[in-house]
Amino acid sequence: MIARVRLLLLLIGLLAGPVTFAQTLEAEIQQLFPKATRIEPKQDDPPVHAVYQLDELLGYAFESTDYSSLQGFSGKPIRLLIGLDTAGVLAGVKVLEHHEPVFLHGLGEQSLFDFVDQYRHKSIGTPIVVGSEKGAAGEGGSVTRIDGVSKATVSVVILNETVLLSALSVARKQLDGFASGPLASARTDLYEPLDWQGLLERGYVQHWTLSRDEVERAIGQPLDGFQNLSLDGDEASFSDIHFAYLNAPSIGRNLLGEAGFARLNEELKVGEQALLVLSSGMYRHVPDDFVPATAPSRLVLMQHDRAIELHDMNFNNGAVMEWLDVPAGDVEANVFRIKAHNAFNPAEPAGLRLNVDLQRNHLVRSDAAFTRDFQLDRDLFEIQSAPDEAEPIPIWLRMWQERWWQVALVVLALAALTWTFLRQHRISRHSRSFHLFRAGFLVFTLVFIGLYAQGQLSVVNIFTLLLALWHGFDIRVFLMDPVIFTLWSFTFVSLFLWGRGLFCGWLCPFGALQEMLGWVAKRAHIRQWKIPDPLHRRLQWLKYVILIALVPVAFHSLTLAERLAEVEPFKTSITLFFVRAWPFVLYAVALLGLGLFVHKFYCRYICPLGAGLAILGRLRLFSWLTRIEACGQPCQHCKHQCEIGAIRRDGRIDYDECIQCLACIVILNNEDQCAASISARKKAGKAAHPPLIATDAMAPVAMRRR
Template sequence: MPSCFSRFACLRMLVLVCALFSQALAAEGLQEEILQLFPKATRIEPKQESPPVYSVYQLDELLGYAFESSDYSSLQGFSGKPIRLLIGMDLQGVLAGVRVLEHHEPVFLYGLGVQPLLDFVEQYRQHPIGRPIIVGGRRSDSAEGESTTQFDGVSKATVSVVILNETVLQAAMSVARQLLDGFASAPLATPKRELYQPMDWQRLLDKGYVQRWSLGREEVEAELGHPLSDYPEFEQADDDGPFSELHFAYLNAPSMGRNLLDAAGWQKLNEQLQSGEQALLVLSSGLYRHVPADFTPATAPSRLLLMQNDQAIELYDMHFNNGEVLEMLATPLRNVDAHIFRIKSHAAFNPAQPAALQLNVSLRRNHLVESHSHFSRAFQLDQQLFDIQQAVAPAEPVPIWLRMWQERWWQIALLVGALILLSGVFIFQHRISAHSRGFHLFRSGFLLFTLVFIGLYAQGQLSVVNIFTLLQTLWDGFDIRIFLMDPLIFILWSFTFVSLFLWGRGLFCGWLCPFGALQEILGWVAKALRIRQWKITERNHLRLQKLKYVILLGLLLSACYSLSLAERLAEVEPFKTSITLFFVRSWPFVLYALILLGLGLFVHKFYCRYLCPLGAGLAVLGKYHLFAWLKRIDACGKPCQHCRNHCEIGAIERDGRIDYDECIQCLECIVILNNDDQCVASISAHKQAQKAGKRENREAIIVSDWQPQPAD
């Protein structure tokens, strides 16, 4: 017994020593990375436990902290694995920089290369974490305030960089709230719901429940350094009146909200506000309103910010239209713009603490010169309106996947509409295909939509790599949020999966694959140029068809061994080069894609028919489709071969049967079948009917001309 105990103790000691040694090696490995974030550092303390940070010193002076994002954020990248970062931050909450320690994002590993990722994270250097960051794109209006920062995004990698940005900010704010002055949440305040006293507009102004802020022309001109007449938009403006006059009020407190809104408006506001969210009413008049004329509802205005503890808080329009807000307001103001803005829970806004409203002014003198400035109006709400309580853990922010769906709402709506339309065409294919010219115009237009919008613009090209991501999540623990990160890919995969069991793989391959659409368009070019098509014997055609299944099997086996290897081998798909990156890539990849497209000029959809592993995988699942919607008649294949000769994909057997594993459901055979001037059987039957009709007419003439002779 003592011997066993001593062995067990020795084993535990050995494990502990190995753990400490590996931890020391990891810390030593980060020393160089941390020194690149803090070049003046002379000493780096070992990683502390709570919070897990490395304290960085220059002699005895604390410079800041370095920390790993994986200790504070579990956000998964588009690959299904977190992006591991090393973040440096000084004592004022300014980022010393960000270093990428580990990532598995396919677009950077096997597409764009790592340099665009490094260029993106370099933008965090010397950025204060209290300033909101806009990644890529522009806001709904052109004015950009000084309290926001716009980072250049990475084209073709939008999801990855948005997740990276959220990872940086989550980790940095978590450390700042625990270790830095000015970031810790003050005691929170919640409005006293039972405290209410009816008041009119003037009484609300007198008590400070409605704040009035008038910004004069002279103040603005002094700050800008130019008279307003130098700016084209104000050349014809009257000299009377303020530059901007704003009224604003905090609506959550009944003494303010119930007195300003009518009963229906107060009820609607409370129904739309989620737990922990707050609302701010803003009205403005004058030359410069709080939103421009082209402001897009349900977005964040760049002209307006809420400030507290020197931190900028973004306001989000609650999508009450201007007329609706004015109708529910009890105010004598006229000719004003009115909006109700949402303050999200993760902003940790405390209404009982001093705050300020900031108006960002951006005026263009000409097409080259633009003047920027901002003005603030401090305010303090009556603390007696609130119950003061100690801060609790901050509420979870809006999930990234939900934000991605909200930001891409119009793309989602357009795609869903197109899929509904396509489903209708397939359901009523026999009725629609009877109009041959109209159907061909529709198919041509839809293929152009697939290539331009789904593929090149919305980046909705499905790939066998998506299957590898699914395998990875199933292995590590399925999390649907990974797939929800890209709403268009999620919708396309969901629709494709359902359609496989209705119509087979043809609906996706023939209508929704951008690379397939590109090949078909090249087929049009080949016909227009009268390029002679290569004839592949039926025997070789059947052999080549099996090649894509061999490629699929090889990729699946490689995925079992190494997902990274499988993702590299998946470059057999030219989708990333041609559709995702639009040929902006190193020459071997571009040459490979061009060769495949070039072969498509001589052999219709060469890649789809013989090499595509995604098509092979869909064909395997499509074997279980419920319906055989492509109608056949007795004459098909016995003896008529007209449809077979016109099937450019080679999916019709000699006996007239459809090979649904290979069919892309272009519906050309249905068009032929449902048009009497194209279907050979219908033409033949029509000719026979005409001949029969002529024979009957001739016999009738003979009978009518014959007269019986009288007997002798």
């Protein structure tokens, strides 16, 4: 649709003269508000276009770059046009400009346009989260979920954050119900020792009992037969909940104790608040499979008809459990974080909403929402003017929190690989075990690092780094993808220790795929093409020529450089797993096909990433692959066994080409494989058992033996 509009504007320009940027933007705003009859020029504070139908205000249109400086995965902001009506509902979102490689040169821009189309008619009063979640509430619950884009997780999460930050900034300044009034902060000097009963009587701890009858009336059927209820029995309450606001010392110190309250304040960031929730009964505030440090789907805080998402702090609540006269196993307890950008005012009326989602089977379900209103004692707080809003948790940090287990698994694999390299001589003595380990590691690299965690490094990453150093380095751009960052950090360090081969031979998913095809070629007895050494040496320079051509193009136009970087088949084969236009697939398959006849053909002759790493690898501290006097003079066994062709005729290792598969080290450390060791053993055997020399006295005996 966007492409058609722009084509129409271009045709109009050809017929009626040049179209100004303002006219183009007005046409885009008209699409967001089809009923608009008047679009006002952009005002200064806040920078928005007011949109009217006659004299009725329909809403506001604004550009995201006026409110958010978040950088996309490309290192540049995603520029959006956002429409917001007077009720806080998004009229729509349009992409004005972006540089995200996965959409420009991978999935195609249509998948991006389809993604932003989901924002139409979504209320910003409910947090909008990318991705589905099992058991999550619908749009009337705690969050609104929109579908993500496979293979573009980082880009769409950044885009979503850009939309919400921009829209909420406008809403708080322009819309009733969103504007921040005077805020309240807990009085740190006010403390009174109270026991559990005193906290209940003061209303510092709120007690809410939701009965079976209330729930059955709301869903219109008995509770018997539903699967996700914790208790049986007609007399049990459906849900028995206690909750308390912890920032006030008279509440938090009494519940958590001195040490617990101090620890809570250390963990809370500036402007953040905490809410303790305890529950028992048939339906607790979190399900049995709730993941700590995430947002619950069952529970949400309400204020001014807006839902405020809660985030579990994974806080030890043992001190609180001692207050309750019930076994610890019968009570679920969590401390939830209220983030600063939600502008929750504890001195104003609020409510705790429990979203009930009951499942009879995978087809039949019933849901309802129940809210317990509450008002805290205003004497606990100091009322003050609204301060500058605290920065929300950075996206890069959220990405690390969400993908922590992937990073942990990669770090464990890198630790195992480092240990293997440090103990290479001892490990390589066990030839079969070593080759099995290497094969298993390559499978891990391809399947987990490449296909699942999307950890395929690319020459585009080098462009991004060089441009960042040139225009102003911001490490947050690189922290957006924790797996890529971890792999790049390890690779960068290893370059100065062992050279480029550790990455190319062990951590490159496409390299692992090529090596597996080499296994297939051996099994199928495919005859390998023998490339003469002079031609082999000349072809090796091709990848350096490609790299040298790409780098200056990147400084001229990153978009053009990214297109030319399609010389790498990584995006087609690993990132998109061949789900792409046929020319790209044909190119990738052709390279892999050549690898059946020439071992790792792409790595040896074409890969610009390998060339770049080889240049940096020349700064390595060690030339650590052991050679002996017999290597190359006269022994050529390792040279013939080196499938990558990185051993020269004189026995020297070409570290610029070596992928450090350690096959030569295995040969060297196994006496039944190393030709020099076999020859030395034979000589030693002959020396220990010299041949008999016949004498005249022995001649008759010899004659008789014949």
